[in-house]
Amino acid sequence: MVIEEIIYQHSVVSPEKIAVISGETAVSYHVLWNNIKQAAAYFISKGLKKGERVIVSxxxxxxxxxxxxxxxxxxxxxxxxxxxTNITRLKRIIDCATPSMIIGELRNKEEYEVLPFTEIRSDKDFEVFFPQGKDIADLLFTTGTTGMPKGVMLSYFNQFSAANNINTFIGNTSKDIELLALPISHSFGLGRLRCVLVKGATLVLLGSFASMKKFFGEIERCKVTGFGMVPASWAYIAKMSADRIARYASQLKYIEIGSAFMPIMEKEKLMRLLPDTRICMHYGLTEASRSAFISFHADMEHLDSVGKASPNTEIAVFDECGNLLQSGQEGEVCVKGGHVCAGYWGVPEDIFSNDFYNGYFKTGDWGYIDSSGYLYLKSRKKEIINVGGKKVSPIEVEEALNSIPGIEESACIGVHDDVMGEVVKAFIVGSLPQEDDERIKKEMTALVENYKVPVFLEHIDCIPKTTSGKIQRLLLK
Structure with a gap:
């Protein structure tokens, strides 16, 4: 079974059930399916074949x-x-994915032709063939430690498995009405969209958490029963609206939190405000979405952990030689399950197999599992910076910094932040004085997304490197 076929079944069994609400627009499952078919007819009418890539904003x-x-x-x-998406990253994704079409709204499209969503529809009829589970559904581009985008291949089976695991743990049903304010270009937000529609529930689209008036207004207007957020969103909600969320304690059935560090005191505060809400927090990565879960109220004695393996998922810890470790022993966290990605775009299977220990995918995270099965993370082996749930490559930020006249070279790391979990700190070498720091930050806003702009700048004489010339970022922590 694939998610598209499940949506079709909902359109037959519950055609008038509201699938999506966006402002004053409410779309039933019948209308949703018809519009999906019209979009499919457009791609087919343009001659796109199976497996061709389409970039969608x-x-x-x-x-x-x-x-x-x-x-x-x-x-x-x-x-x-x-x-x-900035133009440098866009070009790299295009070079890697070689798409047949780009659609939607892109701020930095430059010379590329981008078709508006309004054109993506056709009334031409066609025979519907649902995808097979093994077929690749999506390429989600992460940012690897080299700074080059890495295309994670997710099959239809991967996506259905993940949605099933998540819905099973949280306890989602067709009666849910979920507010979606997360970015849907990332695994978390896109996963929530799929989870809701798989269940035949109702999805309420909200641009972001920026407006508390709109956020709480939609919760009231649409009788929302749950939503997803990252810890940075909660910090913002608490800052801008104090304890107002407690007014909806009897209405909110669940909240899913993920993608970044959250202080225990904030977890406990949320528990006090929502004593009967199932507050879940996940651990995972694009390659293996939501591999572990913790339920704050049920697992209150283990709030410093990331919980236990998700339904239908196995987690094990291995040493650097690939030996399975026992409880309490620290090593690389590895996961197994149907949700684990099918591979990386352009990477041969025999090379991709190196990312596994005995069938378990290597996450690049370091931790241990205690005797009760709770997973504790100690650090990340990789150097990716996690800003409020968004992954930032130090290489990408360094490239932008180094393009600014007066900066000879730079190195970036993540440093702790009470709200965002981590923010970017840059070490720079060059002729610019400290008085130019604000100007540097302003110039960076035109080169990278705002959350990638360094919050802290430190001027140093030289960047630590290995004998082969590789930057040793961990020495700067």
């Missing part, structure tokens, strides 16, 4: 949903990207 509107599932129904591979 993941802006939070109903047209994205039609195009996303429509591309799948037409046999295409979707490449969802952030509408704010």
């Amino acid at each position: 993941a802006s939070k509107n109903i047209d994205f949903i039609y195009a996303y599932f429509g591309a799948h129904l037409a046999g295409c591979i979707c490449v969802p990207i952030d509408p704010e």
